[in-house]
Amino acid sequence: MIHVRRLRKSYQDLQTGTFTALDGISFDAMPGQIYGLLGPNGAGKTTALRILSTVLKPTSGTAVVNGFDVNKSPEKIRHQIGFVSCNTAIYDRMTAWELVRYFGQLYEMNEDKLQMRMEGIFERFQMNDLRNLLCSKMSTGMMQKVSIARAIVHDPPVLIFDEATSGLDILVAREVLRTIEQLADQGKCIIFSSHIMTEVQRLCDRIAIMSHGKILTEGTIEDIVERYGERDIEELFYQVIRESSKEKRKPSTAGA
Amino acid sequence: MKWSTVKLIFSREMRDQFRDRRTLFTVAIMPLILYPLMGMAMLQVAQFMREHPTDIWIVGGENLPSSPSLIEDGEISRNWVTEKNQKLLRLQGSGEDDAQFFSLIKEFKENPEANTGRTENPGSQLVDRLLEKQMQDRKVDLAIVIPNPIGSPSAIDFNGPQAATSKIFVFHNSAEDKSKIAADRLRVILDRWKHAYVENTLGENSVPPWLIQGIEINGADVADKQGKSAAMWSKILPFVVMVWSLTGAFYPAIDLCAGEKERGTFETLLSSPAKRSEIAIGKLLTVISFSMATALLNMFSMAFTGLFVYSRMTAGIGGMEMGAPPMASLMWLVVALVPISALFSAVALAAAAFARSSKEGQYYLVPLMMISMPLMIIPMLPAAKLDLGTSLIPVSGLMLLLRSLIEGHYAQALQFFAPVCCVTTICCWVAVRWVVYQFNSETVLFRASERFAVSAWVKSIFNQRHDIPSLGNAFLCCIAILVLKFFIGTAAAGIALESFIDLTTITLAVLLAGVLAPSLIMALMLTTNAWKTLKLSLCSIPVACAAAIMAICFHPALMALTSLVMTIYPPIGDMSQVGGMFDTIMGSAPGFWAILLVMAVAPAIIEELAFRGFILSGFERLRNKWQAILLASLFFGMAHSFIQQSIVTAFVGVILGIIAVQTRSIIPCMIYHVTHNSLTLILSMIAPSRVESSPVLQNIIHSPDGNGFEYTTFATVAMAVIACGIMAWFLKLEVQEPAAPAAEIDENIKDVEFTPAESAV
Structure with missing residues (x-):
């Protein structure tokens, strides 16, 4: 479903010259699977997800999403994905209904199908009260619900969640996580980035721990726990990051 | 889409x-x-200004004549003012101590020139300060002082001694709007009263009053x-x-x-x-x-x-x-x-x-x-009118066309409709x-992910040096040249050009300090390979010859372009005076070789080092040679003082840019530039006798109005064809080396651009 190979992204930075945000990462994510990208701030998670959602172009390497290459067919990929970013990213001066409908229309959905789909989503997420409420008057939790509804309105096979629970209270965060689990159960391929270990432990089938633009370790949580002999995922995370710091550090590939 | x-x-x-x-x-x-x-x-505001009463302080009201009377019962006479306005003019009579002003005004105001020989003298200024203070204390807007008695109109003995002119002083404070309005209001009243006084005086002396009208001038719109x-x-x-x-x-x-x-x-x-x-x-x-x-x-x-x-x-x-x-x-x-x-x-x-x-x-x-x-x-601007020149200026041309249409000058508007539409469409498209x-x-x-810090930027300039300058370096150099040339040029404008030495000094100062210094310093400090940056590698003899021949062959077409530009944008001011001065200066030159050296060779070498050397090398980072050439040419044009010169220079810049990019050397550019400049000088200075004696020259240049030479149409077309052929040869030359190493492009540029398929509209 998602195949990432030697993906690299560099920028020109005033202080450090060429700055590498992603340094040749590779991973695969399958349908029905939740793939977790784990890492501290500046590890390169958002850059990787922006490339997968075709907002950014890679400097080198490839990423194939549902059979389409990010370099060759970015337009086709956009029809295959739903992207939820860390900030709720919804239009303040639109109602929930207008906003979801707008994105459905951008995805060129048939009017009847869109109507049915929206009715279903609003029912499932218990958003009928929000239909005619301007987004500016919503709480953060409500906004995140609308944001997810917007991302799934066209029923994409791939969903990308970039720190989707960041800034949410524990109740709303749990609700979001439950929704993600349900979507995975429907056979969607989900990429989920976070720096909250417990969330990842609960949700993800496979994880990749990233730091300074590189994947330090990758596999199922069980494999990684076995590899490092550490049961607590937070401790495991610290250990992986610490070991990588000890090994080597190129000054030119400082964090994002 | x-x-x-x-x-x-x-x-x-x-x-x-x-x-x-x-x-x-x-x-x-x-x-x-x-x-x-x-x-x-x-x-x-208008209402307030009209209705506000004016307070006037009159000193020496007793000196006014009884007929025609200006003041009646402590108010301005109804003869000179409407009843409504009469109520708005409130008069304050003079007190006993006001007599002191008479002596002061007599001494310093009545005949100030006699006092010190200057109009503005300290005494007069002292009186002004004194009156300003008095006006503020008395809360009045105006002060009228009549220092000497003014007699009623009477018969004059024309054979007797000449009487001094009677004077009335009106003091107002121009720093206060209310006082200015009061002065304007009173001036009208005083004029009417004075007119009546003069008429009465003339009547007393049996002179018909209409004589003072002289010739009546009537205007009509x-x-x-x-x-x-x-x-x-x-x-x-x-x-x-x-x-x-x-x-x-x-x-x-x-x-x-x-x-x-x-x-x-x-x-x-x-x-x-x-x-x-x-x-x-x-x-x-x-x-x-x-x-x-x-x-x-x-x-x-x-x-x-x-x-x-x-x-x-x-x-x-x-x-x-x-x-x-x-x-x-x-x-x-x-x-x-x-x-x-x-x-x-x-x-x-x-x-x-x-x-x-x-x-x-x-x-x-x-x-x-x-x-x-x-x-x-x-x-x-009142002088602005719709013509070919103004119609080619973005926005201004459209506004002038609009003005013509609103004023109903449809014939004029129609004439320039096409150029205005063309320019506006191009601007919109761009x-x-x-x-x-x-x-x-x-x-x-x-x-949003960037953080700009000046110190980091300065550090990066020196730490991140490459063999050729960056795009930013090139822009910086352009701006430095434009600013330096402006200041040096402005400073030099104050120096009187009297001899060839003056001209040489100023020309070289502008070229060395304004053009060569920034590009050379930047090439040495901001790049690791100044030789490559300035494209100082030698060129082959055929390339050098081709550049010289192309300069000769393109020259007639470029001169025709100059004439066209001069017709569209005629130079402001009297060019004949400038021409005369130019002849005098050139006359003081030690020889034609000196003129060529200063006016043709020096600018060619220095400008090529800057524009085709440093600046074009930086712009070549764009990875699009045409964009690079056009940008460098644009700045090359802008670096010339007059708009007429800038337009033609930008065209020359494109030709020079192509030579530089295709040959990777500024030597053929310098040869082209020197040849072009020399031909321009020769054409402006050639003696008619020289042309008359040469049958070949007679076929190439002629003097249609006896005032300077220009190329014949045949020569222009024929030579342009040859020049285009040489240009095609230059364009077919294989570029000897890339603008920047492939790896560097991958790092610096590829990561910020989308694929052509995605960026297509």
């Missing part, structure tokens, strides 16, 4: 803007309430009321429409780009199937709509208020007639508004796309206004392309 997506984005943006109170206030509410409020304020009104509105309305269409475009543009970046919705939109170009055009159409709406609402509100206010005010501004703007004017404005709004909206949107936040976006409005303002003000480019550029869209 799918128009259904564009329409979808456009409708959403429109709805969004209609729900934004700030935008609605700027676009709709402000124009609707601003002008009526301004009109009301003007009426109030043949313009009809509508014409006068159109003339007035034709100046005001286009300006108002331009300013408001830019302002109306800017605020929605900021909200649609920078605002969206701030809210984080931009990323969501970019990950949707809508293409960058569709998003850009959808947003652009929204901005255009708001720009037009703002301009229209302002125009109608201003016209309506203007009509109402000016009909209430007696004489209008400056005595001009201000009726309602003719319907035709408004119609033409609406038609012209479409391209104006499109242009300003595209520029505003591109600038707003660059901004990281709404706050940063606001900062771009002032520079944008400052750049646009001269283009908007040029057409308002601006729209710029918007799409901005939306395709990752560096523009995700600038």
Whole structure:
């Protein structure tokens, strides 16, 4: 479903010259699977997800999403994905209904199908009260619900969640996580980035721990726990990051 | 590009803007309430100024003649003023201690020249200060001093001694508007009274009073009321429409780009199937709509208020007639508004796309206004008229065309309709392309991740040196050259050019300090390979010869272009004087070789090092040789003082740029440049006898008006064909080395650009 190979992204930075945000990462994510990208701030998670959602172009390497290459067919990929970013990213001066409908229309959905789909989503997420409420008057939790509804309105096979629970209270965060689990159960391929270990432990089938633009370790949580002999995922995370710091550090590939 | 997506984005943006109170206030509410409020304020102020009473302090009122009497019963006589205004002029009589002013005024004011030999003397100034103080203490607006008795009109003994002229002093304080208005009001009254006094005196001496009229001069305005009104509105309305269409475009543009970046919705939109170009055009159409709406609402509100206010005010501004703007004017404005709004909206949107936040976006409005303002003000100048030259200036040409249409000069407007439309269309197209480019550029869209620090930037300049300069270095060098040339040129303008030595000194100073120094210093300090940067490698002999021959063959065409430019934009001032001075200076040169050295060789070498050396090398980082050549040529043109010279120089710059890029050496460029400059000098200085004695020269150059030589049409065409052939040969040359190493391009440029397929509109 998602195949990432030697993906690299560099920028020109005033202080450090060429700055590498992603340094040749590779991973695969399958349908029905939740793939977790784990890492501290500046590890390169958002850059990787922006490339997968075709907002950014890679400097080198490839990423194939549902059979389409990010370099060759970015337009086709956009029809295959739903992207939820860390900030709720919804239009303040639109109602929930207008906003979801707008994105459905951008995805060129048939009017009847869109109507049915929206009715279903609003029912499932218990958003009928929000239909005619301007987004500016919503709480953060409500906004995140609308944001997810917007991302799934066209029923994409791939969903990308970039720190989707960041800034949410524990109740709303749990609700979001439950929704993600349900979507995975429907056979969607989900990429989920976070720096909250417990969330990842609960949700993800496979994880990749990233730091300074590189994947330090990758596999199922069980494999990684076995590899490092550490049961607590937070401790495991610290250990992986610490070991990588000890090994080597190129000054030119400082964090994002 | 799918128009259904564009329409979808456009409708959403429109709805969004209609729900934004700030935008609605700027676009709709402000124009609707601003002008009526301004009109009301003007009426109030005018009313206040008219109705406010004026206090006048009269010193020496007893010295006034009894007939005709200026003052009756402590008030201005009704003979000179209406009853209403009489009540508004309140007189204060003089006290006993006021007599001291008589002596002071007699001494310092009546005959100041006799006192010190100067009009402004300390004594006179002292009296002024004293009176100002007295006027403030007495709370009066004016002081009238009559130092000497003025006799009643009587018969004069023409054979007797000549009587001194009677004087009245009116003191006012120009720093206070109330005092100035009072002085104007009193001046009218005093003039009427003086006129009656003179008439009476003439009557007493048996001279017919009509003699003082002399010859009566009557003026008449043949313009009809509508014409006068159109003339007035034709100046005001286009300006108002331009300013408001830019302002109306800017605020929605900021909200649609920078605002969206701030809210984080931009990323969501970019990950949707809508293409960058569709998003850009959808947003652009929204901005255009708001720009037009703002301009229209302002125009109608201003016209309506203007009509109402000016009909209430007696004489209008400056005595001009201000009726309602003719319907035709408004119609033409609406038609012209479409391209104006499109242009300003595209520029505003591109600038707003660059901004990281709404706050940063606001900062771009002032520079944008400052750049646009001269283009908007040029057409308002009384001397500005629609001709080929002005019609080719963006914005100004359109405004002048609009003025012609409003004034009803349709024949003139039709004549320049095509050039104005062409220029406006090109500008709109370029601006729209710029918007799409901005939306395709990752560096523009995700600038939020950057942190700019001056110290880091300076450090990076020195730490991140490459063998050739960066794009930023090239721009910096251009700006340094333009600024230095401006200051050195301005300083040199004060020096009188008397001899060839003066000319040499100034020319070399400008070239060495203004052009060579910045490019050489930057090449040495900011690059690791100055030799490569300045393209100092040698060229083959065929290339050198080809450059020289091409310069000779292109010269007639370029001279024809110069004549054309001179016809379109005739030089201001008397060129014959300049020509005379030029001959004198050249006459003092030690020989023609010296003139060639200073005027042809030195500029060629130095300008090539700067423009085809350092600057073009930097621009070649764009990876598009044509863009690089055009940019370098543009700056090469701008570095020349006069617009006429700049246009032709930019064309020469393109030819030189091609040679430099194709041969990777500035030696053939220098050869071309020296040849071109030398031929120009020779053509301007060649003796007629030399031409007459040479049959070959007679076929190439001729003197149609006996004033200087120019190329014959045959020679121009034939030589241009040969030059084009040589140019084709240059273009076929294999470029010897890439502009930048492939790896470097991959690192620096590839990561900020989308694939052509994606960036296509």
